[in-house]
Amino acid sequence: xxxxxxxxxxxxxxxxxxxxxxxxxxxxxxxxxxxxxxxxxxxxxxxxxxxxxxxxxxxxxxxxxxxxxxxxxxxxxxxxxxxxxxxxxxxxxxxxxxxxxxxxxxxxxxxxxxxxxxxxxxxxxxxxxxxxxxxxxxxxxxxxxxxxxxxxxxxxxxxxxxxxxxxxxxxxxxxxxxxxxxxxxxxxxxxxxxxxxxxxxxxxxxxxxxxxxxxxxxxxxxxxxxxxxxxxxxxxxxxxxxxxxxxxxxxxxxxxxxxxxxxxxxxxxxxxxxxxxxxxxxxxxxxxxxxxxxxxxxxxxxxxxxxxxxxxxxxxxxxxxxxxxxxxxxxxxxxxxxxxxxxxxxxxxxxxxxxxxxxxxxxxxxxxxxxxxxxxxxxxxxxxxxxxxxxxxxxxxxxxxxxxxxxxxxxxxxxxxxxxxxxxxxxxxxxxxxxxxxxxxxxx
Amino acid sequence: xxxxxxxxxxxxxxxxxxxxxxxxxxxxxxxxxxxxxxxxxxxxxxxxxxxxxxxxxxxxxxxxxxxxxxxxxxxxxxxxxxxxxxxxxxxxxxxxxxxxxxxxxxxxxxxxxxxxxxxxxxxxxxxxxxxxxxxxxxxxxxxxxxxxxxxxxxxxxxxxxxxxxxxxxxxxxxxxxxxxxxxxxxxxxxxxxxxxxxxxxxxxxxxxxxxxxxxxxxxxxxxxxxxxxxxxxxxxxxxxxxxxxxxxxxxxxxxxxxxxxxxxxxxxxxxxxxxxxxxxxxxxxxxxxxxxxxxxxxxxxxxxxxxxxxxxxxxxxxxxxxxxxxxxxxxxxxxxxxxxxxxxxxxxxxxxxxxxxxxxxxxxxxxxxxxxxxxxxxxxxxxxxxxxxxxxxxxxxxxxxxxxxxxxxxxxxxxxxxxxxxxxxxxxxxxxxxxxxxxxxxxxxxxxxxxxxxxxxxxxxxxxxxx
Numbered sequence: 001x002x003x004x005x006x007x008x009x010x011x012x013x014x015x016x017x018x019x020x021x022x023x024x025x026x027x028x029x030x031x032x033x034x035x036x037x038x039x040x041x042x043x044x045x046x047x048x049x050x051x052x053x054x055x056x057x058x059x060x061x062x063x064x065x066x067x068x069x070x071x072x073x074x075x076x077x078x079x080x081x082x083x084x085x086x087x088x089x090x091x092x093x094x095x096x097x098x099x100x101x102x103x104x105x106x107x108x109x110x111x112x113x114x115x116x117x118x119x120x121x122x123x124x125x126x127x128x129x130x131x132x133x134x135x136x137x138x139x140x141x142x143x144x145x146x147x148x149x150x151x152x153x154x155x156x157x158x159x160x161x162x163x164x165x166x167x168x169x170x171x172x173x174x175x176x177x178x179x180x181x182x183x184x185x186x187x188x189x190x191x192x193x194x195x196x197x198x199x200x201x202x203x204x205x206x207x208x209x210x211x212x213x214x215x216x217x218x219x220x221x222x223x224x225x226x227x228x229x230x231x232x233x234x235x236x237x238x239x240x241x242x243x244x245x246x247x248x249x250x251x252x253x254x255x256x257x258x259x260x261x262x263x264x265x266x267x268x269x270x271x272x273x274x275x276x277x278x279x280x281x282x283x284x285x286x287x288x289x290x291x292x293x294x295x296x297x298x299x300x301x302x303x304x305x306x307x308x309x310x311x312x313x314x315x316x317x318x319x320x321x322x323x324x325x326x327x328x329x330x331x332x333x334x335x336x337x338x339x340x341x342x343x344x345x346x347x348x349x350x351x352x353x354x355x356x357x358x359x360x361x362x363x364x365x366x367x368x369x370x371x372x373x374x375x376x377x378x379x380x381x382x383x384x385x386x387x388x389x390x391x392x393x394x395x396x397x398x399x400x401x402x403x404x405x406x407x408x409x410x411x412x413x414x415x416x417x418x419x420x421x422x423x424x425x426x427x428x429x430x431x432x433x434x435x436x437x438x439x440x441x442x443x444x
Numbered sequence: 445x446x447x448x449x450x451x452x453x454x455x456x457x458x459x460x461x462x463x464x465x466x467x468x469x470x471x472x473x474x475x476x477x478x479x480x481x482x483x484x485x486x487x488x489x490x491x492x493x494x495x496x497x498x499x500x501x502x503x504x505x506x507x508x509x510x511x512x513x514x515x516x517x518x519x520x521x522x523x524x525x526x527x528x529x530x531x532x533x534x535x536x537x538x539x540x541x542x543x544x545x546x547x548x549x550x551x552x553x554x555x556x557x558x559x560x561x562x563x564x565x566x567x568x569x570x571x572x573x574x575x576x577x578x579x580x581x582x583x584x585x586x587x588x589x590x591x592x593x594x595x596x597x598x599x600x601x602x603x604x605x606x607x608x609x610x611x612x613x614x615x616x617x618x619x620x621x622x623x624x625x626x627x628x629x630x631x632x633x634x635x636x637x638x639x640x641x642x643x644x645x646x647x648x649x650x651x652x653x654x655x656x657x658x659x660x661x662x663x664x665x666x667x668x669x670x671x672x673x674x675x676x677x678x679x680x681x682x683x684x685x686x687x688x689x690x691x692x693x694x695x696x697x698x699x700x701x702x703x704x705x706x707x708x709x710x711x712x713x714x715x716x717x718x719x720x721x722x723x724x725x726x727x728x729x730x731x732x733x734x735x736x737x738x739x740x741x742x743x744x745x746x747x748x749x750x751x752x753x754x755x756x757x758x759x760x761x762x763x764x765x766x767x768x769x770x771x772x773x774x775x776x777x778x779x780x781x782x783x784x785x786x787x788x789x790x791x792x793x794x795x796x797x798x799x800x801x802x803x804x805x806x807x808x809x810x811x812x813x814x815x816x817x818x819x820x821x822x823x824x825x826x827x828x829x830x831x832x833x834x835x836x837x838x839x840x841x842x843x844x845x846x847x848x849x850x851x852x853x854x855x856x857x858x859x860x861x862x863x864x865x866x867x868x869x870x871x872x873x874x875x876x877x878x879x880x881x882x883x884x885x886x887x888x889x890x891x892x893x894x895x896x897x898x899x900x901x902x903x904x905x906x907x908x909x910x911x
């Protein structure tokens with residue numbers, strides 16, 4: 001039998017994807033989906049007969065992103081939503097000179113996540129995943145709604161103890177919860193505007209949510225660094241993984257569950273999956289948390305794309321999978337097993353590259369003012385939004401930044417900003433999109 | 445059990461009812477209410493009762509700055525009085541006179557616009573002060589530079605007030621307050637609730653401390669620990685020096701703490717602890733606003749009824765099934781919590797107090813939590829598998845054990861599958877029983893000598909990562 005792609009092609013294209021991913025993923029604000037869009041559309045090489053290689057190129061890049069993006073979120077305070085739960089522990093590590101240790105913990109989880117994904121999917125997953133898919137797929141929206149409701153119900157009132165009277169405490173507690181709701185709906189409205197208003201030109205519709213996500217999750221943190229004139233202490237760059245075997249097991253289990261949920265259920269993102277995974281595995285402690293985040297992100301991003309390779313599942317999850325699936329969808333078992341092998345190979349390479357990148361950035365941070373670095377990042381993020389979406393994108397960016405700041409002021413979960421994604425979907429499945437759009441004065 | 449475990453249990457209960465599953469397939473989302481109902485007991489307690497509960501004694505060992513919401517807060521020297529003793533603040537002013545400055549020890553006078561106070565720095569605190577100042581005390585006095593000095597007010601043997609340089613409050617404050625609460629509970633005959641605020645420091649770190657109940661000697665011992673992160677990771681080199689690490693207070697009356705481990709206070713929020721006299725002993729009721737009526741079988745029936753009524757009024761056809769699913773979800777929460785130690789007031793108004801829990805797997809509650817989650821996943825898979833063909837989702841059952849083991853009688857196939865799916869949970873629960881037995885033997889055997897008790901405390905101190 002003649003195959004479309006050989007092992008050499010897989011290694012070549014996969015490692016090329018990893019290389020590009022490693023080179024670009026540490027840049028703050030550059031999500032893997034945007035990165036892939038830029039690469040695939042800028043490089044017509046994949047549409048001229050090499051489309052069979054595109055999935056492997058993307059897989060290599062996604063694995064690299066899963067590892068290397070921890071640099072931006074740990075050292076440069078910018079990340080996508082799936083890192084939001086992690087920002088605080090990793091920032092704490094950074095502020096006590098242990099940024100590199102946070103990266104090592106994260107990478108430990110990411111490596112375990114990648115290995116688990118490759119081994120599970122090619123063994124038990126071959127039989128289990130199609131059954132799970134067929135059993136649960138009719139209930140996707142039920143799962144999404146349940147997770148959203150749980151997020152609100154489980155909000156932990158952080159400041160209520162500061163109240164003097166009993167009613168005062170109750171108000172402080174509920175101010176935070178109601179603040180979360182406000183953030184969710186404000187983000188949702190922005191999501192509706194970005195999706196349905198035509199504010200973003202059709203040619204760049206693929207990047208319509210980019211200004212929002214940079215505004216929600218990136219810019220507020222960078223601006224806060226600048227306003228508070230944050231200084232970074234000398235970083236310890238020794239290779240010390242500060243944890244216990246039980247925390248590794250617990251963190252990895254939590255991350256794999258969370259990442260698996262996010263990869264499997266549409267719209268449920270890494271942050272939401274991590275929340276549930278953490279509850280299921282009773283994850284506690286910063287070390288377990290960082291490990292879980294590494295595992296969750298790797299399983300989430302890589303797993304979602306790797307579902308595309310599964311010959312009997314036929315599931316397309318995530319922006320990268322949709323993009324690659326448009327070029328070519330792997331169809332045979334051998335392509336599937338090549339993919340699994342590539343995950344392991346790319347994970348090994350990404351691990352080494354991320355560790356050395358972390359050392360380099362650690363040293364750089366002690367020499368260059370963090371405020372200056374933050375200012376450069378802020379300019380870069382604004383320029384990126386302008387380049388992708390023009391002036392309208394900047395307007396959305398401004399609004400989204402205000403919502404991101406509101407989440408900080410209410411001391412509530414930044415994950416609520418995902419209302420931009422979730423609210424339009426929930427309106428859609430319940431049939432209220434038309435009503436919402438007419439209330440907003442969008443459309444007819 | 446963690447919040448999601450309860451919520452998830454409610455969702456799992458929905459899968460027992462094909463009409464509800466059919467609604468979900470068709471985009472009717474009412475059954476989400478079962479998850480809400482299952483989480484409701486904690487929602488009521490943690491979002492309402494906690495804040496409305498009457499507190500008799502409030503201990504704030506380190507009042508926070510009203511703007512930054514972090515400790516310590518500034519206190520002016522003129523405001524210092526014995527009421528503020530051992531509480532963690534900072535004072536700000538200039539060094540007026542250096543009385544003594546030698547290795548390990550310094551004494552000087554600090555003045556602000558409201559008064560002057562003697563400041564004493566000793567042990568490691570002396571070096572930390574020097575490091576923070578960046579110059580000698582004499583130089584600081586000459587320069588008249590304004591400096592800030594964290595610490596607490598202390599009384600010398602001669603009865604004079606002075607400012608003790610420190611980075612944490614003295615644990616004696618907390619020990620005294622707990623002892624006072626126990627005495628009051630005995631004397632008044634009613635429940636006395638004490639609220640102990642936690643200590644939140646800059647950088648999102650918390651000062652960890654723990655309250656140990658030395659029942660034999662009628663003493664409350666409070667240990668001040670290191671700074672820890674929100675996730676509980678201790679920060680190296682932040683343990684207090686020996687001289688201000690331990691606070692001990694004696695009570696007038698005997699007391700009993702049912703759970704033998706010390707109460708650890710660090711991140712999130714400090715606990716409310718109730719003390720109530722039972723016969724001649726004062727018993728501790730940890731977070732007394734929790735696990736009352738809200739966590740009862742009675743409340744589960746009320747929840748189902750309310751959910752049914754809401755759905756009926758809203759015109760939902762399957763309101764009855766929904767009500768039953770809500771009751772089952774709520775009940776699952778109550779039973780899941782009963783697997784732990786604290787227990788709940790199960791059948792009010794027939795029962796008035798918490799019924800102690802089964803205390804399964806005390807050494808690894810996380811594993812018990814995971815096993816319960818697995819049980820719910822198993823229930824979901826089992827139900828979805830047997831109902832999916834009837835719902836028209838798939839033409840046949842996706843999991844058929846008879847394909848693997850042909851000898852299984854058809855009428856037993858579903859139950860065998862259930863058995864297989866839930867077997868990991870059963871195994872973990874059985875382990876939990878063994879663990880319970882070992883735990884009781886270790887902590888609660890009659891005649892355990894004081895030395896062994898001390899060992900237990902030491903072990904816990906090590907567990908919490910301080911010293």
